Amino acid sequence: MNTITFRLAEDGPDVAVLVELYDAAARWMQASGIAQWRPGGKSEEHFRLRMKEGEVWLAEAGGRTAGAYELWWSDEPAWGPQPPEAGYVHRLMVDRGAAAGTGRAMLAHAERRIAEADREWARLDCLASNPRLRTYYEGAGYTVVGEQPGKQDEDNGGSPYAVTLLEKRLGR
8 A cells, every 4th residue: 555645736737737636526526426526617726726825735645646635724605704713624636546545544634734723623515415425524523513505606605506514623
């Protein structure tokens, strides 16, 4: 088994890698009947903005990219105004050819980063109509704490689909 290592994504070649990883994940979702992401749904500019406003991490194993995720320090569209007590994991993307356990390794890495920032909660959301993903996150220690209905006005923050909100208290 290859060891998974993590590094912050950088503007440059990493941006194209992130777009391709997203598009591949979106194609897999569509093929699996999950109506959430779509190829072309996130541009290079999206990932540059996420790098500027938060953190984007690449997971690598065996000399290749195995996955990536975004770590935000606030998420008002989904969680509303909150004190600085949490980190928000977004776009957990796993290369389908990566070793089993890559997703959990990325969650564990995100949780360590959040704890290092002296925040006690890891939070994320998933498509409310995807019980398999919800079960996956619950198996990783996350608890459902609410649901956000879909919003028709995506441009003003929010998602066009309902999401389940989950969180995990981190040991400090």
